[in-house]
Amino acid sequence: MTEQLAIRIAQLDWNSLQQSLDEVGFAKIPSLLNRSECNDIIGTYEQPSLFRKTIDMARYRFGIGEYKYFDAPLPSLLQQLREGLYPELAQTANRWLSQLGRTAVYPPTLSQFLEHCHSEGQTRSTPLVLKYETGGYNCMHQDLYGDVAFPFQIVFALNQRNEHYSGGEFLLVEQRPRAQSRGHVITLEQGEGLIFPTQYRPVSGSRGHYRTTLRHGVSTITSGTRYSLGIIFHDAK
Numbered sequence: 055m056t057e058q059l060a061i062r063i064a065q066l067d068w069n070s071l072q073q074s075l076d077e078v079g080f081a082k083i084p085s086l087l088n089r090s091e092c093n094d095i096i097g098t099y100e101q102p103s104l105f106r107k108t109i110d111m112a113r114y115r116f117g118i119g120e121y122k123y124f125d126a127p128l129p130s131l132l133q134q135l136r137e138g139l140y141p142e143l144a145q146t147a148n149r150w151l152s153q154l155g156r157t158a159v160y161p162p163t164l165s166q167f168l169e170h171c172h173s174e175g176q177t178r179s180t181p182l183v184l185k186y187e188t189g190g191y192n193c194m195h196q197d198l199y200g201d202v203a204f205p206f207q208i209v210f211a212l213n214q215r216n217e218h219y220s221g222g223e224f225l226l227v228e229q230r231p232r233a234q235s236r237g238h239v240i241t242l243e244q245g246e247g248l249i250f251p252t253q254y255r256p257v258s259g260s261r262g263h264y265r266t267t268l269r270h271g272v273s274t275i276t277s278g279t280r281y282s283l284g285i286i287f288h289d290a291k
Contacts, residue, residue, distance in 0.1 A: 059131065062086055063138040071249065072146050075206075079255045079268065080226060080238065083208070083247035091131060092212045092244055096281050098129065099183055106178065111192065117271070119190040121284075126179045135208075135285055136181065140164040143206045143249065143287075150205060153256040153263040160204070164287065167204065171289040176200040180286035183212075184272075186222060187279050192272035194227055196253055199290030207252050211242035212281040219278030226250055229267040230257075239273070242282075252286075 066083065074081035087095075098104050099122065106125035111117045124132060141162055148158035161167050171177070180199060186192070197207060209224065226238040240248055250270060256263040272280075 059086075059091075059134050060138055063135075068142045072142070075146055075249060075255075076149075078238075079228060079257075079266075080240070080248060080250040082240070082242070083249065085243065085245035086247055087210055087212075087245040089244060092210075095129075095131065095183065095283055096212050098124075099185060099281070104129065111190075115193070116195065117190065117192040119184060119186040119192060119272075121182050121184040123182045123290075124179055128179060128181060132181050132283075132285070136287065137164045139208060139285065140167070140204075140287055143204075147205045150256050153258075154265060155262075167287065168289060171200075171202050174200060174202050176202055176289045176291050178290040180284075180288065180290050182284045182286070184282045184284060185279065186219075186272065186275045188275055188277055190222075190272075190280070191274040194225065194269040194271040196269055197284075197286055198253065199286075199288065202288055203252055204287035205252050205254070206249055207287065208247050208249050208285040209242070210247045210283040210285070211244050212283055213279070214244040215241060215280075219275055219280040221274050221276035222280040223273045224248060225271045225273055227269050227271075228255075229269075231264060231266070247285075 071081040104124055105122040107123045109121050111119045144160040147160045151158055224240040228236045242248060251268045254265045254267050257266050
């Protein structure tokens with residue numbers, strides 16, 4: 055299964071994905087995970103030994119739902135996703151820094167990047183599984199866990215909308231300087247992923263590139279139970 059996933063990652067149309075990231079700020083990954091892999095990840099939710107922390111979203115006023123952070127070492131499928139998807143995104147991240155007049159700082163491999171995280175005291179794993187039931191939702195937010203943050207993260211749909219749940223669309227809001235915010239409503243089928251900015255993105259303007267701030271969330275689940283997988287590349291304090 056690990057070898058097959060590596061092949062699928064390598065066969066992604068990265069030119070189109072990077073073009074979409076540059077033009078609209080996010081990119082949808084065609085079904086990368088098959089149904090069996092999605093079900094396997096959902097199945098981990100009832101295995102407490104795999105997780106380091108469980109968050110009740112209502113307790114912190116994050117929304118209504120629950121999510122769990124995987125403990126290290128990650129399950130092999132998640133490790134493969136994190137390692138395999140990082141290199142191409144690091145190229146985009148460095149290009150975005152260049153557009154904003156900054157020096158490239160993201161190394162070519164995940165292990166090198168995590169070394170930097172750990173040197174700054176960010177040593178706790180961040181990939182997570184999220185579970186929402188009817189009435190659940192996620193408030194608009196950013197996933198920042200310290201001074202070091204990778205500029206992209208990915209969410210994967212683990213079960214099928216309009217079959218296992220309804221509602222629960224992914225929300226992405228872009229705050230533009232001196233202008234009203236722009237919102238995107240994005241739906242994902244089982245196994246599909248969405249690459250989106252963790253904090254900001256460069257946008258081309260009349261005087262060069264400028265920075266816009268982004269936040270993401272999930273709309274209200276109107277029926278059923280929605281599971282998703284979040285791949286965050288930086289570790290947490």
